[in-house]
Amino acid sequence: MKISELSRETGVPVATLKFYLREGLLQPGKALSRTSADYGDEHVERVRLVRALTDVGGLSLATVGRVLAVIDEPGQGPVEVLRVASRSLYGEEYLDDSSARDEEPASPVASWLAGRGWLVTPQDPAVAALEKAWAACETAGLGLTEEHLDRYADASEHIAQIDVSTVPRDPSGAVRQVILGTVLIEPVLGALRRLAQQHVARTMRPPTSP
Amino acid sequence: MKISELSRETGVPVATLKFYLREGLLQPGKALSRTSADYGDEHVERVRLVRALTDVGGLSLATVGRVLAVIDEPGQGPVEVLRVASRSLYGEEYLDDSSARDEEPASPVASWLAGRGWLVTPQDPAVAALEKAWAACETAGLGLTEEHLDRYADASEHIAQIDVSTVPRDPSGAVRQVILGTVLIEPVLGALRRLAQQHVARTMRPPTSP
Numbered sequence: 001m002k003i004s005e006l007s008r009e010t011g012v013p014v015a016t017l018k019f020y021l022r023e024g025l026l027q028p029g030k031a032l033s034r035t036s037a038d039y040g041d042e043h044v045e046r047v048r049l050v051r052a053l054t055d056v057g058g059l060s061l062a063t064v065g066r067v068l069a070v071i072d073e074p075g076q077g078p079v080e081v082l083r084v085a086s087r088s089l090y091g092e093e094y095l096d097d098s099s100a101r102d103e104e105p106a107s108p109v110a111s112w113l114a115g116r117g118w119l120v121t122p123q124d125p126a127v128a129a130l131e132k133a134w135a136a137c138e139t140a141g142l143g144l145t146e147e148h149l150d151r152y153a154d155a156s157e158h159i160a161q162i163d164v165s166t167v168p169r170d171p172s173g174a175v176r177q178v179i180l181g182t183v184l185i186e187p188v189l190g191a192l193r194r195l196a197q198q199h200v201a202r203t204m205r206p207p208t209s210p
Numbered sequence: 211m212k213i214s215e216l217s218r219e220t221g222v223p224v225a226t227l228k229f230y231l232r233e234g235l236l237q238p239g240k241a242l243s244r245t246s247a248d249y250g251d252e253h254v255e256r257v258r259l260v261r262a263l264t265d266v267g268g269l270s271l272a273t274v275g276r277v278l279a280v281i282d283e284p285g286q287g288p289v290e291v292l293r294v295a296s297r298s299l300y301g302e303e304y305l306d307d308s309s310a311r312d313e314e315p316a317s318p319v320a321s322w323l324a325g326r327g328w329l330v331t332p333q334d335p336a337v338a339a340l341e342k343a344w345a346a347c348e349t350a351g352l353g354l355t356e357e358h359l360d361r362y363a364d365a366s367e368h369i370a371q372i373d374v375s376t377v378p379r380d381p382s383g384a385v386r387q388v389i390l391g392t393v394l395i396e397p398v399l400g401a402l403r404r405l406a407q408q409h410v411a412r413t414m415r416p417p418t419s420p
Contacts, residue, residue, distance in 0.1 A: 048349045056346035118409040126408075130401035136266035137398065139258045140390050144398070148372060152395070153402050155368040160406035162361045166353075180350050182404065185362070188347065188354070189403075190396060191340035192363050196370035197392075198336075199328040 003029070006039045010047040017047065025050050025065060049180075057183035067183070071176050107131055112146055116153060159189065213239070216249045220257040227257065235260050235275060259390075267393035277393070281386050317341055322356055326363060369399065 007014045020026040026046055029037030053059045053067065109131045113120065120127065137144040163185070167177045217224045230236040236256055239247030263269045263277065319341045323330065330337065347354040373395070377387045 045351075052346040052350045056343055113405070118405055119412045120405045120408045124405070124408065126401045126404035129397065130405065133266055133394065133397035133401055136262040137390075137394050140262045140394055141255075142387065142390055142394060143376075144395070148376065149398075149402075151372045152369060152399060153406065155365045155372070156399060156402035156406040157410065158365040158368070159362060159403055160410040162358060162365070163403070163407055164410045166358065177352065178407075180347075180352055182407075184343065184347050184350055184352060185354070186400060186403075187339065187343035188359070189362060189366060189399070191336045191343055192359075192366035193369055193373070193396075193399075194336035194392065195323070195328055195330045195334070195340065196363065196366040197373055197388075198330045198334065200367065200370040200374045202329045 001039050002036060003039065006043055006047065009044050010051070012047055012051065020047070020050060023061065023065065025061065025068060053180075053183060056187055058187075059183060067179050070179060109134060112149060116150070118153075211249050212246060213249065216253055216257065219254050220261070222257055222261065230257070230260060233271065233275065235271065235278060263390075263393055266397055268397075269393060277389050280389060319344060322359060326360070328363075 001009070003014055003017055006012075007017055010017075017026065021028060026043060029039040029043065031037050050064055050068075053064045054061065059067065109127060110122065113122075113127070134144060134149070163178075163181055166181070211219070213224055213227055216222075217227055220227075227236065231238060236253060239249040239253065241247050260274055260278075263274045264271065269277065319337060320332065323332075323337070344354060344359070373388075373391055376391070
């Protein structure tokens, strides 16, 4: 199909498609002449993927580029894929933080993780992200104790078991599933949490206010 | 303290503090003269709260304003607080969506919710958010079945039980806890999920790749 048809099929303006092509987010079509190219179903799928990652996943185009690069060049084991996904999805500030942390004393998160017995890479950006998020709860006076963190971690382990159990066995499918699942299921979980809160608040105890 | 001291105490530039004052995110200090005012601990706390909501919660200043308005004017029951929190935290697009949905046929999410038996308001923006997020998973070929959604919902119920059980009984504390908890614990849960994925991937089964 021509680029105008690709635009109709996906609902994305031609100018935006050309921008995706220039930025390398979309592979070039098969050249038909100096000014036109032929696009196929794989282009439709890729455009829809870029939109899903930006619109629902809330990723910047730069992050989408890093994510697509990992999806397009697979061949790594599941742990390595998760590590690359984590690095692609968190901003640079977390990477800088973690590389400097080797000489620092153990943080509250590091000792909590040690007590929990989770097998994770201490330099993973998610560790730094957890430190920042926990500190922000402290600042806001939310009183997120280690005991609460442990209960949230129990629930997170259940979620991770679902995540990992749905990953296909072929390496290229696995990369795709892990990265897209991490980005696109996050908003699903956010919405489920809010709905579950309503249900729990309505059923747990009668309202105490008049 | 003077505004320069408030700036030193919080690490936020004076120009930014003045912007917060103009936008109503920060209450005015006690006027000492026509050009200077006195700020107290409650101002330090409020500035730190605004930073936590923007930096860690990722909220826009407009959304922070709506959240602070709810925190500052409490007096509602827990279900109402959750509803207001949901409306403050999701963008306008979801509100428009949900108000128009009355005449539409039941969506897959609506029938899934009915089957699940969750007591939620059908017009809640989280319902529209779940629809959009589920559709994006479909578009990306993630294959999020109703069965998977149910398993994620089970884990979300555990999280919501922790959320609701930590809400204090006094109404103004409850509003604060619900809204801040929803915003600030989300990044905690995101980081926990990524770390739990690593742990589960490492312990669930030996790597099958060479």
